[in-house]
Amino acid sequence: MKKDIKWGFTGISIIVGLMLAIQFQTVKQPKIKDTRDGWELRTQILAEQQMQSKLLTEIRELEEQASSYETKRSHNKESALKQTLNELKQEAGQTKVTGEGIVIKIKPLPEAELLGETIHSISPELLERLLNEINMYNAEHISINGQRVINTTVIREINGEPKIGGFSLGSYPITVRVLSSNAQNLHDRIKVSKVIEQFFIDNLSVEISDPVKELAVPSYQNPLKIKYLEPAGQE
Amino acid sequence: MWLPIFGLILGVMLGLLTDIRIPDEYSNYLSIAVLAALDTLLGGMRAYLQNLYDEKVFVSGFFFNIILAASLAFLGVHLGVDLYLAAVFAFGVRLFQNIAVIRRILLSKWSKSPEKNL
Numbered sequence: 171m172k173k174d175i176k177w178g179f180t181g182i183s184i185i186v187g188l189m190l191a192i193q194f195q196t197v198k199q200p201k202i203k204d205t206r207d208g209w210e211l212r213t214q215i216l217a218e219q220q221m222q223s224k225l226l227t228e229i230r231e232l233e234e235q236a237s238s239y240e241t242k243r244s245h246n247k248e249s250a251l252k253q254t255l256n257e258l259k260q261e262a263g264q265t266k267v268t269g270e271g272i273v274i275k276i277k278p279l280p281e282a283e284l285l286g287e288t289i290h291s292i293s294p295e296l297l298e299r300l301l302n303e304i305n306m307y308n309a310e311h312i313s314i315n316g317q318r319v320i321n322t323t324v325i326r327e328i329n330g331e332p333k334i335g336g337f338s339l340g341s342y343p344i345t346v347r348v349l350s351s352n353a354q355n356l357h358d359r360i361k362v363s364k365v366i367e368q369f370f371i372d373n374l375s376v377e378i379s380d381p382v383k384e385l386a387v388p389s390y391q392n393p394l395k396i397k398y399l400e401p402a403g404q405e
Numbered sequence: 406m407w408l409p410i411f412g413l414i415l416g417v418m419l420g421l422l423t424d425i426r427i428p429d430e431y432s433n434y435l436s437i438a439v440l441a442a443l444d445t446l447l448g449g450m451r452a453y454l455q456n457l458y459d460e461k462v463f464v465s466g467f468f469f470n471i472i473l474a475a476s477l478a479f480l481g482v483h484l485g486v487d488l489y490l491a492a493v494f495a496f497g498v499r500l501f502q503n504i505a506v507i508r509r510i511l512l513s514k515w516s517k518s519p520e521k522n523l
Contacts, residue, residue, distance in 0.1 A: 176408050176409070178460045178463060178464055179408070179409040179412075179449060179463075180408045180409050180411070180412035181412070182409075182412075182442075182445070182446060182449070182463070182464065182467050183409040183410070183412040183413040183416065183446060184412040184413070184415055184416040184419075185416060185442065185467075186413060186416060186439070186442040186443065186446055187412065187413040187414065187415065187416020187417040187418075187419070187420065188416040188417070188419055188420045189416075189420075189435060189438060189439045189442055190416070190417060190420065190439055191416065191417045191418075191419070191420020191421045192420050192425050192426070192427060192435065193432065193435050193436055193439050194420075194421075195420070195421065195424065195425070195426055196426050196427050196429070196432045196435065197432065
């Protein structure tokens, strides 16, 4: 074979091989067999539908917000900005909030006191667990001993003393105020929650009040430190 | 003689190893293109055996046939007529003819060569 003939032929045959391989892979693509039965598919569909409706609600809310911004912007720029600022402040815990909620009181167990057992101060892990549990049941605003709990609040032990954002939680009772739009639900769920038993192991009793219509949660008092945020450039 | 076969194997390996996939909608076009390419390849081999081989005709025919086949399939999709069947038919017939010619040439070569040796 002449040299140039060889190379032309080889090049073309490489291309043909490549095409063959790609076609082969494309055709045999669905390798994994779908072995789910009807019931599993039904649950899958249900989950997807829930997801869809959730997303749709979210979209609608955002669209409403956008349209309200749009109308407000055309009316009054300043008031729209102020309202947004207030909304953001409320979300960040910078304002005092009142609303429906429950009060949780953590006290030493009387029986333990009677027996003369030493009552240790509450462990941060236990308190965090309680907060996680409360948050799981749709709590909106929380304060502990008058200290507002926000996203960046730290609960830790310093020199054997539990502290929340720098304030001591050494003495009992500890009062946790929780606001929720569905306080009854929150109350019922917290009452049967496992975390209450954990408190019992630590010789602490937990008292959960009935839902209160008007409950106040104070604002966050320390200045918020913003380390990584920067104002966006003008576009 | 071995270089093109090696090239074919190299191409297949390359395609399998890189794991390239094309969308399902286009697999029709690719299958037609593969058919056209195979036809051209066999046509080239036949031409070489018949001493009619021309590099330019071969390479241009390869690309032209592929493009023609793919565009015929595309037109068929848009007209609602399975025009790609025309390409399948044409290339299929030519494929068989080419293979038959190659077989005959190779057979006659083999049957001639022992006579020389005798």
